[in-house]
Amino acid sequence: MKESTSVFDFLNQQPLYVVLTVALVVWLGIFSYLLRLEGRLKKLERRHSSSA
Numbered sequence: 601m602k603e604s605t606s607v608f609d610f611l612n613q614q615p616l617y618v619v620l621t622v623a624l625v626v627w628l629g630i631f632s633y634l635l636r637l638e639g640r641l642k643k644l645e646r647r648h649s650s651s652a
Contacts, residue, residue, distance in 0.1 A: 611618055
């Protein structure tokens with residue numbers, strides 16, 4: 601239990617790491633969304649080219 605309070609103490613003393621972590625999570629979310637979107641577009645392009 602003492603370790604978890606020391607992590608919170610560290611984050612309270614170093615707010616830059618909190619900001620960097622949040623920014624990293626946001627960028628990872630955008631990256632994964634774009635990868636999924638690209639996969640869906642490729643699937644639609646293949647379906648469209650095979651029917652045309």
